[in-house]
Amino acid sequence: MDNQLVYIETFGCSANQNNSEILAGLLTQSGYQITNNKDIADTVILNTCVVKNTTENKIKRKIQDLGNSDKMTIVTGCMPDSDSKSITKLNPRALQLSSHNIKSVVQLIQNKSLPIINNQNNEEKILLPKIPLNKLISITQILEGCLSSCTFCKTKLAKGNVFSYPQDKIIKSIENDLKNGAKEVWITSQGNACYGMDRGKQELPELVENILKLPFRFKLRIGMMNPHHLYPILDEMIELYKNPKVYKFLHLPIQSSSNKVLKSMKRPYEIEKVEEMIKKFKENFPDMIISTDIIVGYPTENNEDHKMNIEFLKKHRLSVTNLSKFSKHKGTAAENLDELPISILNKRNKELMNLLRQIAFESKEKYLETIIPVFINKKINDIYEGKDNNYNTVIVNSKDNIFGKRVNVKINRRGVFHLMGSIE
Numbered sequence: 001m002d003n004q005l006v007y008i009e010t011f012g013c014s015a016n017q018n019n020s021e022i023l024a025g026l027l028t029q030s031g032y033q034i035t036n037n038k039d040i041a042d043t044v045i046l047n048t049c050v051v052k053n054t055t056e057n058k059i060k061r062k063i064q065d066l067g068n069s070d071k072m073t074i075v076t077g078c079m080p081d082s083d084s085k086s087i088t089k090l091n092p093r094a095l096q097l098s099s100h101n102i103k104s105v106v107q108l109i110q111n112k113s114l115p116i117i118n119n120q121n122n123e124e125k126i127l128l129p130k131i132p133l134n135k136l137i138s139i140t141q142i143l144e145g146c147l148s149s150c151t152f153c154k155t156k157l158a159k160g161n162v163f164s165y166p167q168d169k170i171i172k173s174i175e176n177d178l179k180n181g182a183k184e185v186w187i188t189s190q191g192n193a194c195y196g197m198d199r200g201k202q203e204l205p206e207l208v209e210n211i212l213k214l215p216f217r218f219k220l221r222i223g224m225m226n227p228h229h230l231y232p233i234l235d236e237m238i239e240l241y242k243n244p245k246v247y248k249f250l251h252l253p254i255q256s257s258s259n260k261v262l263k264s265m266k267r268p269y270e271i272e273k274v275e276e277m278i279k280k281f282k283e284n285f286p287d288m289i290i291s292t293d294i295i296v297g298y299p300t301e302n303n304e305d306h307k308m309n310i311e312f313l314k315k316h317r318l319s320v321t322n323l324s325k326f327s328k329h330k331g332t333a334a335e336n337l338d339e340l341p342i343s344i345l346n347k348r349n350k351e352l353m354n355l356l357r358q359i360a361f362e363s364k365e366k367y368l369e370t371i372i373p374v375f376i377n378k379k380i381n382d383i384y385e386g387k388d389n390n391y392n393t394v395i396v397n398s399k400d401n402i403f404g405k406r407v408n409v410k411i412n413r414r415g416v417f418h419l420m421g422s423i424e
Contacts, residue, residue: 012049025129
């Protein structure tokens with residue numbers, strides 16, 4: 001075996017994190033060793049993301065730099081499927097592994113080549129060997145691809161249309177992880193509410209119900225759901241969220257609160273539908289964390305549209321808002337649109353950023369001097385991090401080993417993105 005030590009660097013979403021876990025598992029099973037030290041590695045794998053230009057440019061610099069080393073370089077993730085020519089131009093020696101073909105990673109290292117795979121190849125990333133990034137968290141992909149055609153999205157070019165994994169295999173995979181010590185389950189994809197739609201039915205409620213029936217003590221985090229696909233199953237999902245095993249956390253990316261901009265983006269819903277869903281969730285779970293995504297400065301966005309985003313945030317006071325400045329992506333429908341002046345883009349981004357930080361900070365005031373149950377799932381020295389039932393991040397100092405435990409924490413401080421406290 002020529003290459004013994006493999007270093008994997010991961011960018012992007014939880015699905016990418018799971019793919020890196022699987023890559024590590026497959027390589028370890030075949031006798032390779034995973035290292036956290038890039039300098040001593042024989043092979044470097046970059047698991048890439050193309051959602052944001054800033055991230056993509058950072059990855060491209062790494063690909064180029066690795067062209068000057070003697071290490072075998074493998075580029076996987078979304079970039080080979082959406083922009084293969086750029087990788088070859090940056091580093092002609094780099095090997096490319098489609099995100100639809102990660103089971104072939106060992107073959108690629110051994111042969112230094114693979115047949116060309118396109119994104120119509122349906123590969124089940126389930127019930128495969130894996131080395132968890134965090135042994136307490138089961139990251140489980142339930143599908144790949146999406147049913148949307150958003151003008152700005154390069155991920156769709158890489159992932160293709162929806163391919164839902166078999167429900168029995170998903171349940172078995174999660175059950176295996178729980179038997180191996182996982183206490184938290186993340187179901188993830190490019191849009192969870194699409195699960196089963198390639199088979200003719202929205203199967204997410206049924207899948208979640210069956211996961212919750214597993215006879216283990218765990219918490220379930222339901223990942224991102226597109227508003228358009230969540231709406232038809234809204235009432236069913238709210239009922240499932242009432243289960244104490246489910247984190248009261250909802251990721252509902254709107255991208256814009258202007259119907260005009262949404263139409264231009266080819267997002268097939270109106271903001272009134274989103275507001276209806278937020279209202280229903282808050283009626284049932286007043287303290288739940290609702291997270292959204294907004295693209296700042298989409299080319300058709302004017303001052304009125306920007307004000308609508310401000311008013312939306314002020315009205316609904318969502319706990320988490322992920323902002324992204326609009327950036328063009330090669331091959332997308334928005335590639336040929338005229339971008340807004342950078343000064344306007346930066347001004348709007350700053351206004352929204354200041355507002356969302358204020359809202360996030362103020363929303364945590366109600367927790368001060370309260371005692372809340374927290375599941376501790378991370379540790380750095382004597383500093384522990386965990387999640388409460390609403391998926392707030394809570395930081396605790398402790399000399400005792402509380403990793404993997406549920407503890408009661410008295411909250412005495414707050415930040416913009418976290419709470420801090422002491423164990424009661």
